[in-house]
Amino acid sequence: MKILKVLRSSALSIYGYFFFAFVYAPILLIVVFSFNSNPVNMMIWESFTLDWYKTIFGMTNASSESALYLDSTDQLYAAVQNSLVIALTTTLIATVFGTSIALAVARFKFKLKGFYRALMFMPMIMPDIVLGIALLIFFVSIGAQLSIYTIIIGHCTFLTSYVFIVVSARIADMDETLEEASADLGANGWTTFRRVTLPMIMPGVIGGALLSFIISMDDLVITYFIAGVDSQTLPVFIYGMLRRGIKPEINAIATIMLLFSIIIASIGLYMRSRRN
Amino acid sequence: MSPILNITGATKRFHTPDGKSVTALDDVSLRVEQNEFVTLLGPSGCGKTTLLRAISGFEGLESGAIEIAGSPVTHLPAHKRPVNTVFQNYALFPHMTIAKNIAYSLDVADTPKKEISERVGKMLDIVGLAGFGDRKINQLSGGQRQRVALARSLIAQPKILLLDEPLSALDKNLRHKMQQELKSLQAEFGIAFVFVTHDQEEALTMSDRIVVLSDGKIQQHGTPEDLYRRPKTEFVARFVGESNLFEGHVVEASSQNALVQIGNGQKVSINKSGLREGVKVKLLARPEDLSVGHNADREGLKFKAKIDQLFFVGADYQILATTHDGLAIKATLRPSAQSRDPIGSPRSEIEFFIDKEALHVIAAEAVHE
Ligand SMILES: Nc1ncnc2c1ncn2[C@@H]1O[C@H](COP(=O)(O)OP(=O)(O)OP(=O)(O)O)[C@@H](O)[C@H]1O
């Protein structure tokens, strides 16, 4: 009996290790490859190098012309800049709108409330590709030039609903009598919002904002449809590079993006732990 | 002097989702004097919270008017009314320290910082939480939270303090302690307290006046003694204190007296005017009005009964018994100082006597006095 028990528990642990290996091995490989100096076959370890990072940061002049697969670092920078501008603007707009709608749905009485709530959930379950095509058709039919602005509008349409959902969950947890207590103690509606409601739902608002920032930064499918020629984002740019083969610089870019996401997620977790 | 709170004809209906409507307040009129401790007492769902929320401004009225300190507030929003509330769950702000919680009403009124810290310090002293100012709410016990809630609603010196079952979450010992503290706080601040409870014992011990509500209507209001000794309806008699009620009818009525015959045929003459012959009545006797044995000099009701249960509770015996004609009787008996013999034992026979002076008449129809 005892042997059976040991067997079972070790089988479970092995299963667990495999699971994590399965999830994390590819990511780990990318990080490792990004330091591999073999320019032709990255699967074969040659030696440690920072060349790929140097290339993306424009620190090597084209000394080894054959190794430089990037069309130009300027294009990469433009894509990164576009992505950041889009993500920041979208996050700001989506957070303000998503939070306001969540508050309105939770606090006010109006007709067809359930219907509006369902409407807010729709963009989340809608397939990206459908949303992308729909947005493209919409922009074209109103004669809008595809640009960074169409991307921002496009991202806002579904990220607002992500923020809405995250903030709504937080509001549902909040004790409504706190707002009544504030009014009872002489605070008007605005003061109550500023001093009680907003601080109470802040973890949700920050969580929603970080989520929409990360999603906006790495959205490919929807952005691909509504990005103009000069408004490539980083994911669209990388996808373009990939079509001409996997190049070592991509590993370096991916590693940096990974680091970036980890930092943002850590900020989110840290803020949450500090509030509780 | 004009009353600090004057409610006239307050009516409030709620519409439930299934299209029905609930009358939570039905033509409620109530005056509360300055410095009075008034308790709203009633069973669950009778409208106590609704009445409190109407006073504080969280619930509008269909009809009726509310005046506070002589000025109408019926259409004033909650944040402009000079009343503060201690909520049942305390509703303390978890993202603020104790001191910030207490200072909240002064803060939003833009009181100078120096004055705020002085007054908060004083308030912390009064409620016995000196030195706790920098703590967060989740570092306090239930009783301490209660005190913070009290301090927070008293610091702005409201004209009336409203308390919605503030003690219901506390254990029994703490509850008794807080009852006393509430009374002394009220004396110290000299303002009116409107206190909600469904615990009749709490209402009796704490109140200057009790308002008994049922189904959104005021059944009776008066001093604790009034309600205990002279309830106007069977509902009040049963709700406030323990009671023995004997059904009967008036067989003879004169200008001062009425002869009442109860179910088992006994007759007793009661000192009460205004009763008509044939009127159905109930006679109320409180458990402590019962004594053992028959006193031949006195007129009253007597019952032979069998003891069902007997509890010794220190000074008194509490007895549950059934009379020979099937009436359930509750009695509280105190053995005399001379005889310390046990009063009886379960299943033993006992004879109760109720002096006619102790009987209170409740008419099935309203009695005009
Ligand atoms: N917002 C509401 N919507 C619909 N009905 C309500 C609402 N608030 C209260 N009621 C109803 O009004 C009646 C009075 O409620 P209220 O809360 O005043 O009772 P209460 O005396 O405070 O009871 P408890 O002792 O249980 O707190 C109840 O029948 C209740 O169901």
Ligand SMILES: [Mg+2]
């Ligand atoms: Mg209530």
